[in-house]
Amino acid sequence: MSRNSDKINLIDQKAYSKLRDDKDTAPKNTPRSSKYKYKHRKPEQQTSLLDFVVKPRPKTQRQIKVRKLHKPHLTTTRNNYIQGIKRKGKTRLKPKKKITKLKRSVRCYRTVKKEESAVTEKKNDAAPKDCSKFPLKVYSVELQVERLSLIEPPTSIESSHAKEIHSIHSRRFRSYCDNCTRPRLKELVKHLLQELDRFQKRAFAKNEIKARAHPRMVLGFREAVARLRINKVKLLLLATDCESCPGEYGLDKTIESLKFQCQQEKVPYCFPLVRRELSHTLQKRAQISCVAILDCDGVNATYADLLKEIEDARAEYKLRTAL
Structure with missing residues (x-):
């Protein structure tokens, strides 16, 4: 059989019909315009309203973090943070209050x-x-x-720091104060406390755990004493009208020991405001007797002016009491 024979072009009837059916069912080129987009579909596959529903994309970790940062200020509180967290260990139905x-x-x-x-x-x-x-x-x-032990004689610390009551001393300006309360001093202290309080509230709104680990200031004698032991205090503010309470663990001895510790560690301290003015400045209901400032970033200029004003107020107090 020669190579140019026509027998090679012959196919059986079954193969021919199969090729013809495949040619008829071959996909046709449909138009891509929006008008004829779904014309090739079967009647049960025609468009519906569900085809126009836009499915939201899953949010990435970065988008979630940005959304948390843009939350309104002062929305996070301690109760919200603790809510929903199961505490470990035993819990009392009526917890006892610890009294110092x-x-x-x-x-x-x-x-x-x-x-x-x-x-x-x-x-x-x-x-x-x-x-x-x-x-x-x-x-x-x-x-x-x-x-x-209210009738005890004063200890060495009390006797070394005790001063005679002068005419300038009163119930609102007691004898343990060693600087005058000048208007400029009050203004600088109020500005410093308000700015630090604003910074601290903003940090709490962003991330409460980090804000609690790195506070700007703390309130109360117990917190001030604890921070003084680890050399974290940059400035100590004490009220001028603290309640008189002698004794071994009384307020008088606590204030004298705080003053002695600040002098030993060269920590600046002053007596600028009364208790009610301190609480009003920090927007607190309870009266505040002691404020320990730990971080002055953002108000360094005010802090430097305040230190100069404290020196002038202390010099004025020495002049007044020397008369």
């Missing part, structure tokens, strides 16, 4: 003072027979006085 030695001594001194004033009033107003109605109260007062 300082608070306990202040409370005892207040009760002693109240009972003493009540007894003296009764003695002065009533007859001697009426005074026999209060033997238990007088006895309890004497016991509390002995327990608080």
Whole structure:
């Protein structure tokens, strides 16, 4: 058989019909315009409203982080942070409140003072027979006085720092203060506290865990003493009208020990405002007696001016008390 034979072009009927059917069912080139986009579909595959629904893309980690940063300020609080977290260990139905030695001594001194004033009033107003109605109260007062050691002589720290009461001293400006309260000093302290409070609230709104780890300032004697031990305090602010409370763990001895520690570690301290003014500046309900400033970034100029003003106010106090 030669190579140019026509027998090679012959195919059977079955193969021919198969090729013809495949040619008829071959996909046709459909127009790509939006008008004829879905014309080639079967009737059950025609367009519906679901074809026009836009599915949202899954958010990336970066988008979630940006959204958290753009939240409104002051939305995060401690209760929201703790809410929904199961605490480990045992929990009490009625948790006990921990009372510090300082608070306990202040409370005892207040009760002693109240009972003493009540007894003296009764003695002065009533007859001697009426005074026999209060033997238990007088006895309890004497016991509390002995327990608080209110009649103890002053220690070495108290005697070295104690000063005589001058005419400039009063209930609102007690004898432990060693600088004058000038208007410029008050203005600088208020500006410093307001700015640091604003920075701290902004940090709490962004990330509460980091803000609690690196606070700008702390309030109260206990927090101030704890930060002084680890040399974290840049400036200590004390109220000028703290309540008088003698004793081993009283307020008077606590303030004197704070002053002594600041002088030893060369930490600046001052007495600029009364308790109510400090709480009003920081927008707190309770009166504030002590503020320890830990970080002054952002208000360094105000901090430097405040240190100069403290030196001038202390020099003025020495001149006034020397007269």
